[in-house]
Amino acid sequence: MNALRNRTARPGAQRHPDDPCPPPTTGRPGSTKTRLVRLGWSLVLWLCLFAFGASAEPAGDAGDEQLAEAAADRHACLRCHAMSSLAYRDPETSEIIDLSIDRDGLAHSVHGELACIDCHRRSYRRYPHPDRPAPGDMDCIGCHEGDDQNLSRGWVDIDAEFKRSVHAVSDSPKAAGFSCHSCHDPHRFRPAAVGEPLAQIVRNHNGVCLSCHKRLVSPSSTSHDWLPNRDAHWTSVRCVDCHTPVADFANHEILPAEKSEKNCVSCHSADPQLLARLYHFQSEEDIARRGLLAKAVFNEAYVVGMSKSPALDRLSLAIMGLMVLLLAAHGVGRYLARRANRRA
């Protein structure tokens, strides 16, 4: 089981929490430092990927057997829990509590190869199930604690960050019982993949926040009105990019509104903090797909830098190219003219 856990846990430890949500504003506005951090993280990523590939093989027969066992266990549970309408109405609140699990979502999640009883008590294997989970069931840190000795920032840190976050410290009754699962659905959780379209990542992450903070996006909402182009920001920046501490890399420490980032220059500058956060995903993608040269030319690593419009970028590049051509033509013309003159 450890092998399995390692596998699934490590990519999670990488810090782009992905589907789920909350987060941070990280990064350090500093530039070289940011780049270094970024480099460090991508190194970690590669290491993880490597570990992932490596761990599967040595597992061998025993691993296969475990996998098969886990698959059988999942199959048994999903007979019911894959029914999309598996739900009931809470007698207290009258709200519909959804018990269904998306089969594909689970399969693609970091926990996709675990057996259900790895997290849920064995007694859940039988129906009817116990009324409520026992203490210690479904405890993320409990499973993941040992995963990250080698990481600079691990589950214990995340736990600490979370405990400082507004979700944990708020007295609001709505925040009562807030836990990892409130944002991270363990049945879907999957780190954002490098190369995934940024818009998709933004949508996924913000979707988690908005599943509770619904009123924010109602048509009559005046929230975030101070922000120019509010809706554009909402579709291209994650909530956590501003709502976690700018200075520290503490993306589980969600800040209350008044402490959140309001300084435009943090992002809109030549060396923005977003580089270390959201655009992190894109940089990797750029490197992989278009190479460093393209990146340098198009300036896309630059977050929302000077020109936010790819069309403008292309246009200026085209003008530049034209200029070069003109210059070259001019040069050639002069050269030819001169040669002709000389001959004459």
Next chain:
Amino acid sequence: MNAFDKILLTPKNARRLLVTVAVGLLVLLMLYKAVYPILFDTYVGKSNAPLTYANSQPISEKELEAMATELSLNARRAAAEAIVGQDANAFARRVKVEMLMNTQSFMREHEPTHIKYFRDANILQYEGPKTCLQCHATIQVRHHDGRTSEVDTLDDIVNSVHFKFQSDGGGGFSTYGYDGRRVNAEGSRPIPVGKINRACGIPGSFSWTGWAALVESRPESAHGEVALRSEGCGQCHIGGNYQPATEKMMPIGDVPDVAKEGIDCLICHSTEYDMNQRYVIRDDVGLRWNQDRTMRAALTVGRSTTKNCLNCHQHNMGGDAYLHNEAAKALGEKHQRLLHTGAKRGNPFSPQDDLHAAAGLQCTDCHVPEGHKIPRGRMGVDLVANDLPDVEVSCVTCHSTAPHNRSKHKALLNGHLDRIACETCHIRALQDNNVVLRDWVHPTWDAEEGIFTPTDIYRSGEVNKGFTFLWFNGNGTFLANALGNNPNGSTEYDPLMQQLVRIEDPEILAAVREQAIELKKTYPDIDVDAYVEAATDPLSQLTPEQLDERRRMLDQNLRAHMNDGESRIYPFKLFNAMMYEDMGNQGPFGAMILPFDYATYYETGDTAASVKQAIRDPIVQRMYQEPFKRYMMDEFMAYFGVSGGWKTDYPLVDGELNNVEPKWMRQMGSLMVNHGIQPVGRDCVECHSPSGILNYRALGYSQERAAELENLDIVENLRPAASLSATDGG
């Protein structure tokens, strides 16, 4: 500017031009208003004339007051009894009712509202729509999207399905022709869709040829004396005319004003409407349906209640023979209506057999009208007209997607909504007299009624006998077959080659054989084996080429529409009938069905003569001519799966039927059943056991999955609690 323009633009010429155009338009309008209706009536052989009703009599003011007092008392008594109905002691109940009835606020609240209006307006005679429209010329309509608008009342009703029984445009559900095209999809040539032009196996006739008939019956009790009985489609439709609203089928033209005067407002709006006034009358022009136009009915007018709807609709839900069909107990003060003893759906809406009716819900609570347009929901297989095709009527609208609240296993039960329609568990059986197989061709003498009636070869309300379960995504075929597929994308689920074309239950086979043997006594020509085969395996009537073509059309034309959307398992009432068919217009899914003339049929039992009589009707003759072919029938046949267009060879030549054969429809029709909802759903093991009611393999599940569904280990754990779930009213 050229010379022509110059000439044209001189003031004199311009004026001339204007006058010419105006006169031209006026002439066209005249032709349309005056000449076209006459030509049209002549063409289709229908008549219109002013309509009078004997019971539309003026009363004196004194009579009005006496009537008002009585009606007011009745209304108060009914309301009071409903309130104190719980008290066990009869005497105490009576005293309480009396007290309540004489309480001032109660009296004010429960007096029929129109008594005051009629008194104030001095209305002493009810003359049909004319009377209503004096005040209700227009009505406010609230639309489902929240808009409100003011509409012309008469227009609204005339263009509703209740009057014209057809709708144009989309016509409702997503009905697909066997040629794979959606009926009346954008870009296709629209055809009228509805009961008006469909010969249906259950009523056995077109509304054109079967609108109103007076049948001479010879009931046993009368010892050979003739008793006139009423029959026909018009008994359940609000037009009081000599014909259905045929004019509405055409691209231009409207129903004449005299026909609109025959609209029966009160059958839907009066609580005291007397169904005994509903019978066929004959006048100088022809046969038509009488209606209740008494002041008594008019004084109790109001919003439509369940009682009003059931005046007609219990006929096709519970059936005429249903014990609690109130309308069927008032058959007419003369020319009594003939009862149809076999039920069309067999799922009644009544407090005794439907939980929603018992809870006092009104039909319009779910079928929320927009003015006079009433929605049927977005799902349906029967290609019947639909006024509001986009309006949803469904259980989850009220019950949400988590309807089970009491059972310990509520989440599991709710989980089933994903695959199973509510009706699948909450309709446990249909009425016993639900007709499955009906032979129109070999009628049986009904001595009690003194008429020949079609022979019901098999009736049953039992699960997998009278109805079965099919995947359904809301789409249907042109001949009422539910479309849908197992969400696993099965290619084995194939209802039009399996569930709907094969009866294999030995009990049904034995019952059919027994009936065939019985029929043979009257009809010696019947070959019992062949008869049983055709009735229970209708595809045996097709040639191998036709079978191949059927297979091809199913795969190429319908498969995609089966896979559309989200399918769930629904219960479907099954139905097939043997009728006369025009074999010149035959395809792999059936041939054009020919109607019966009711009087000939019931009186003589000579079915061939009855068909001959019916198809002599001018409109059927027109159907076999070029204009109808081009306007409608070619398109109709294409949807029907008949290639090469409509053949206009009139099936009656020199007084003999030509190329006409008695046949069973090539597949059973499947009708949705949605009423008769029981509070107690099915038990788990009714489906989840090897002998369960769901045939998982036939429903397209793999062998392994079917085995798993049949042998769920957890079902055993549920046993004690399942009875608990059974008490779950949701």
